[in-house]
Amino acid sequence: MGDISFSNGISNGNGFHGNGHSVGGAQRKSCWYEEEIEENLRWCFALNSILHTGATQFQDIQLLDTKPFGKALVIDGKLQSAEIDEFIYHESLVHPALLHNPNPKSIFIMGGGEGSTARELLRHNTVEKVVMCDIDEEVVDFCKSYLVVNSEAFCDPRLELIINDARAELERREECYDVIIGDLADPIEGGPCYQLYTKSFYEFTVKPRLNQDGVFVTQAGPAGVFSHTEVFSCIYNTLRQVFKYVVAYSAHIPSYADIWGWVMASDSPFLLNADEMDLRMKQRIKGENRFLDGKTFTSASTLSKAVRKSLDTETHVYTEGNARFIYGHGTAYKHNKA
Structure with missing residues (x-):
């Protein structure tokens, strides 16, 4: 799972580029979640805040307060469920x-x-x-x-x-x-x-x-x-x-x-x-x-x-030695709008 990262309006290395602008000369922070669905396709939405981020013995976990979907649970970089749907x-x-x-x-x-x-x-x-x-x-x-x-x-x-x-x-x-x-x-x-x-x-x-x-x-x-x-x-x-x-x-x-x-x-x-x-x-x-x-x-x-x-x-049978996997992972990060 991606780490939380910070940016000042330049690319943060996770594929997000901010459009910098100022409000009364002050900085405004914007917080986002981004999930890579395919190699050339990412799903991104705004957050109110990151409520929790951490790692257990088995997996990484985040709880996000998202603007469009309410509270969302993210495990191993994949959104598991969101409050609204x-x-x-x-x-x-x-x-x-x-x-x-x-x-x-x-x-x-x-x-x-x-x-x-x-x-x-x-x-x-x-x-x-x-x-x-x-x-x-x-x-x-x-x-x-x-x-x-x-x-x-x-x-x-x-x-x-x-x-x-x-x-x-x-x-x-x-x-x-x-x-x-x-x-x-x-x-x-x-x-x-x-x-x-x-x-x-x-x-x-x-x-x-x-x-x-x-x-x-x-x-x-x-x-x-x-x-x-x-x-x-x-x-x-x-x-x-x-x-x-x-x-x-x-x-x-x-x-x-x-x-x-x-x-x-x-x-x-x-x-x-x-x-x-x-x-x-x-x-x-x-x-x-x-x-x-x-x-x-x-x-x-x-x-x-x-x-x-x-x-x-379909002819593929799922076995331990012949498994298929879901692609991608997600990242929550903050972006400072100047």
């Missing part, structure tokens, strides 16, 4: 899988340290137990302290918080789950998570821990017309090698500057139509979703022609 990501990750299960009582979250996935799960009145397993205790403690929107979820007696590697924890446990959720960081080269996107992991660790009618769902990276070939298409194809029924879906998340993808898999067919999904939402979920309903999911799972064609013809 995280509901799109977390509703999409959680609710389709639970609604397609006939009676989801026990859930296992791989990752999910910020608590938002647990928050959405605990809105379901069928849920009796949620195990959230995140490898980084410092990130979890940090999110408990700073992300007050999830305070209630962290205090819910149905939530069991485990600090461990998700693979080791699933292999250690004997119980099975109705839904397993992969709320993991993106597969970044050198990062801690890429092995949890592999065929062997899905086949020998995840699937044996699912109950009958069990559903697995994972976040699957960028899913735009051009970006979906990074990891989205091969995660979809990898899960097709392991499960009988696999559904890919996507939605635009403004703070990510792209369409984002999820993949849901099961050995039981996904048969709910939009009206049936809406009915289950009314019966099961406390409060009203801001983003997801039956029609929205129908739209989300109707991918564009280009992406559908690519997924249908």
Whole structure:
């Protein structure tokens, strides 16, 4: 992850050039976040302040107060979630899988340290137990302290918080789950998570821990017309090698500057139509979703022609020795306008 750096109106070495001007002869500081999405493409927006920056045993972490997106959590230089639109990501990750299960009582979250996935799960009145397993205790403690929107979820007696590697924890446990959720960081080269996107992991660790009618769902990276070939298409194809029924879906998340993808898999067919999904939402979920309903999911799972064609013809299977990775990193820095 890039360091915070300072500039006086000249290039700061991170690809940003300021347009210097004065206001009453005084300097005015401007604070920015910049993420390199591709080699020749960067995403940049203004910050009110940098609330925290540091490093844990496993990863770098920043909490930014952004002008367009509110508070934003950045891990290993990749924006994980932003206050103004995280509901799109977390509703999409959680609710389709639970609604397609006939009676989801026990859930296992791989990752999910910020608590938002647990928050959405605990809105379901069928849920009796949620195990959230995140490898980084410092990130979890940090999110408990700073992300007050999830305070209630962290205090819910149905939530069991485990600090461990998700693979080791699933292999250690004997119980099975109705839904397993992969709320993991993106597969970044050198990062801690890429092995949890592999065929062997899905086949020998995840699937044996699912109950009958069990559903697995994972976040699957960028899913735009051009970006979906990074990891989205091969995660979809990898899960097709392991499960009988696999559904890919996507939605635009403004703070990510792209369409984002999820993949849901099961050995039981996904048969709910939009009206049936809406009915289950009314019966099961406390409060009203801001983003997801039956029609929205129908739209989300109707991918564009280009992406559908690519997924249908994808042959790459994600393995430890043949992995694909998300490109890029982000940098928060200050620029002094003279």
